[in-house]
Amino acid sequence: MKFCLFFIACCLVGLVTAQIPDSVIVLQNRDGLCNSIWNPLVKKLQDRDNFQVISHTVEQTFYEPDRNCVITLIGKIGYQFELIITKFDVLGTTDSTGKPVECHDFLKLYDAERCDNAKLLKGINFKTGLCGTLKESQVGNLIFTTCANKLTIQFKTGLFKDHRTGFSFELRQYPWSNPSGGPDCDPSLNGIAAGVWKDGTFNEFQNSWNDQPIIPGYVPGGVDVDYEKEIDGISCYECQNCPVEPFDPDKDGTAVGTNCYVCSKVYDEEYYVARRKCFHRTDYLNVIDSIREIDQPFLGCQKTADDFGRTVNYCFCDSDLCNGSSRSMINYLILSVTLFLTLIQRIYL
Incomplete structure (x- = not known):
């Protein structure tokens, strides 16, 4: 009996210790998985000012190969970030001064809400990123400011595992002041208004040639440039004051938006008419x-109250024309028709 209680206690302690605290931000989880460049994780850092960012969970000694992990951190309005690298062991070659020469794996840090080499933090080369191994004397001396x-x-990370221990850095946010970045953070150019281009040549707009369709600055030949659109994105219904259910796009004056990040359907339960819309990524995050x-991006439906106290349903989805009729309504109609046909068959047979 005592052994059983001891075993259960050990299991509970293991579960507690395995839980990652809110102050720690992890790119690769305990299964070696992460959000990709095509679907980056967005985290709002509103409840605290100090965090630790690590390449992978402590359950794994080494980070996993063949990953392209991307996470966007959004701090408090009117704040900026400072990060201090406290550990760094990422596969790549450096020169005698520690400057990256060829990075097989790399870390890149962007002063923006997306991967955009024109907004790499000062000191990071867009061709290589950061790689190599920090000596003990160098730890804590590598500091970046947004x-x-x-x-x-x-x-x-590349295709092959090389048993590297990855990185960690301390991250803090504090009220914005003119950073030490010099002209890169000139208030007349950027100030605290994120999203304004700083510098960079046309080549620097691209993260890599393989990733260029999703990077602002990608300019397909012979078309008007719209940096907000998702290349090869989804299609969405668009209409104002159209029925929630039943919804007939052919009869309700519905347009179709293309190259969208998500589709939306917004309606309040008093009037039961909907607004359907195609959202690009930035607009979606602003909404x-x-x-x-x-306070977090989501797929599915959530309810909240507007300024007039009415209940409003916000629904977001990420597949073609997914903001039409709900599946439950379709399933209900199919079930009703099936039952009706079964009843008719029994009456006449």
């Missing part, structure tokens, strides 16, 4: 920011 309250982290009681 110009605003957004930081995107990209950790890309999430504006919704009361909701």
Whole structure:
């Protein structure tokens, strides 16, 4: 009996210790998985100012190969980030001064809400990123500062595992002041207004040639440039004051938006008419920011109250024309028709 209680206690302790605290941000989880460059994780850092960012969980000694992990951190409005690298062991070659020469795996840090080499933090080469191994005497001396309250982290690893222990850095946010980045953070150019281009040549707009369709600055030949659109994105219904259910796009004056990041259907339960829309990534994140009681991007439906106290349903989905009729309504109609046909068959047979 005592052994059983001891075993259960050990299991509970293991579960507690395995839980990652809110102050720790992990790129690769305990299964070696992460959000990709095609679907980056977005985290809002509103409840605290100090964090630790690590390449992978402590359960794994080495980080996993063949990953392209991307996470965007959004801090408090009017704040900026400072990060101090405390450990660094990423596969690549450096020169005698520790400057990266060829990075097989790399870490890149962007002063923006997406991977965009024109906004790499000062001191990071867009061709290589950061790699190599920091000596003990160098730990804590590598410091980066953002110009605003957004930081995107990209950790890309090659096909082969080389038993490297990855990186960690301390991250803090504090009220914005003119950073030590010099003209890169000139308030007349950037200030605290994220999203304004700093510098960079046309080549620097690209993260890599393989990733260029999703990077702002990618310019397909012979078309008008719209940096907000998702290349090869999804299609969405668009209409104002159209029925929630039943919804007939052919009869309800519905348009179709293309190259969308997500589709939306927004309606309140009093009037039961919907607004359907195609959202590009930045607009979607701005809408999430504006919704009361909701502070994280989501797929599916959530309810909240508007300024007039009415219940509003916000629904987001990420497949072609997914903001039409709900599946439950379709399933209900199919079931009703099936039951009706069965009843008719029994009456006449």
